[in-house]
Amino acid sequence: MRLTILGGGGFRVPLVYHALLGDRGPGRITEVTLYDTDSTRLSSIAAVLRQQAVEFVDPPAVTATTSLDDAIRGADFIFSAIRVGGLEGRTVDERVALDLGVLGQETVGAGGIAYGLRTIPVATAIAQRIAALAPEAWTINFTNPAGMVTEAMIPYLGDRVIGICDSPSGLGRRAALALGVDPATAFYDYAGLNHLGWLRGLRSGGVDRLPELLTSTEELTSFEEGRLFGVDWLRSLGSIPNEYLHYYYFARETLAAVQxxxxxxxxxLLEQQSAFYAETAQHPDQALELWQKTRAERESTYMVESREIADAGERDERDMAAGGYEQVALSLMRAIAHNERASLILNVRNRGILHHLDDDAVVEIPCTVDANGALPLAVSQLTDHQAGLVTAVKAVERSTIEAATASSRSAALRAFAWHPLIDSVTAAGQLLDSYTAHLPDLAYLRA
Structure with missing residues (x-):
């Protein structure tokens, strides 16, 4: 089988390839095509992959191309992991927001809206090419903002595009281990949107173990979310939020810390990765070593401001070693390719599962996956608090999609103004003006 990775020069691609190297089962991926618009980045990542494969027998063959059509044609699976505007665009997303006194995280709030506005036109164009050249391929979307981008691609690809994120599975795994439960055997009652969900139950042996976890201070503070949000707040909620909800629950403190x-x-990341690609170009024989060193620094500093606010300490080495979205993607591919039922938390159409949202809204919930794709599973309904936040942010996502697909400045303004972390229509207008002035990809929204 052939896998195509869009954004194949991206820094995290070696994580995917490492997961493929460990898959020795029948029907495994035997060909990997890397597609990127930047040939220099492609060469650097291809060098890392070659060195990863040295100790393996019959590793997946790797080819690289800057032709989108060549990359798509003949693919069985397509991973979409693009970053429109590069890390340079992300720095603008963050700085514009901070200069206006607003949080600018890359997927949450103003930064996430700006990221979506420049990404969706490219993602939908790619979806149309996939529909034309590889209609039977399964597209697994890593591209952030993952839920929003997945929803924008569905009109062209239907249920053959599935969004993934490693945050929910990481949360579930940490909670299960804190309880001494095998993460692979537990069912996670998790629901929300991408980067906006809650673990509301953890069933093992037919028993919900989450109440037990919430009552044990020792167990609750043994993993990252317990330390990040604090025991009292988690007990008040009666659930464990996705780590990205720290930006909502502690917005004032996080903004101050980032500023x-x-x-x-x-x-x-721009400085770090620019140095990596430059050094790898000069020393391609050291590509893997350079990548591993850079990745370790990247992972250890993830969400550092939020952890400092909560005095949560450094990231757990066990969690960092457990694998991330690449393992979710590999499990998803195996289930589809081999018709092996798997339970995964994915970004898919709601189909009536969450009553506060319509059937076509992309939500992040547990699914059963087999050769027919992903089928969402029943979960407990959102509380009033959860539903209020989810429906508000879904309205923002849909206004962003409308703005990007219809070149609608008024829809873009609504998206900024409606977001819970943006407290003024005036500020929303200033954000839109500044982003369109600084980001060439948003020229279509200029007044």
């Missing part, structure tokens, strides 16, 4: 540092997350 206090000289360098935003995007700027840090």
């Amino acid at each position: 206090a540092v000289e360098q935003t997350r995007g700027t840090f």
Whole structure:
């Protein structure tokens, strides 16, 4: 089988290839095609992959191309992991928002809206090419904002596009291990949108173990979310939020922490990865070593401001070693390709599962996956608080999609104004003006 990775020069691609190297089962991926618009980045990542494969027998063959049509044609699975505007665009997303006193995280709030506005036109164009050249292929969307982009691609690809994220599975795994439960055997009652969901139950042996976890201070503070949100707040909620909800629940503190540092997350990653690609181009024989060193630094500084606010300490090495979205993607591919039933938390159409949202709204919920794709499973309904936040952000997502697909400035303004982390229509207009002035990809929204 052949896998195509769109955004194949991206820094995290070696994580996917490493997961493929460990898959020795029948019907495994035997060909990997990397597609990227940047040939220099492609060469660097291809060098990392070659060195990863040295100790393996019959590793998946790797080819690289800057032709989108060549990459898509003949693919069985397509991973979409593009970053329109690159990390340079992310730095603008963050800085514009911060200069206006608004949080600018890359998928949450103003930064996420700006990211979606420049990404959706490209993602929908790609979806149309996939529909034309590889209509039977399954597209697995990693591209952020994942839920929003997946929903924008569905009109062209239907249920053959599925969005993934490793945050829900990581949360479930950490909670299960805190309870001494095998994560592979537990059912996670998790629901919401991408980067906006809650773990409301953890069933093992037919028993919901979450209440037990919430009552045990020792167990609750043994993993990241317990330390990040605090025992009292989690008990008050009666659930465990996705880590990205820290931006909502502690918005004032997070904004102050981000404003206090000289360098935003995007700027840090831009400098770090620019150095990696430059050094790899000079020393391709050291590509894997350079990548591993850079990745370790990247992972250890993830969401560092939020962890500092909560005094949560450093990231758990066990969690970092467990694998991320690449493992979710590999499990999803195996289930579809081999018709092996698997339970995964995915971004799919709601289909009546969450009563506060319509059937076509893309939500993040547990699914059963087999050769027919992903079927959402029944979960408990959202509380009033959860539903209020989810429906508000879904309205933002849909206004962003409308703005991007119809070149509608008024829809873009609504998206900024309606977001819970943006507290003024005036500020929303200033954000839109500044983003369109600084981001060439948003020229279609200029007044």
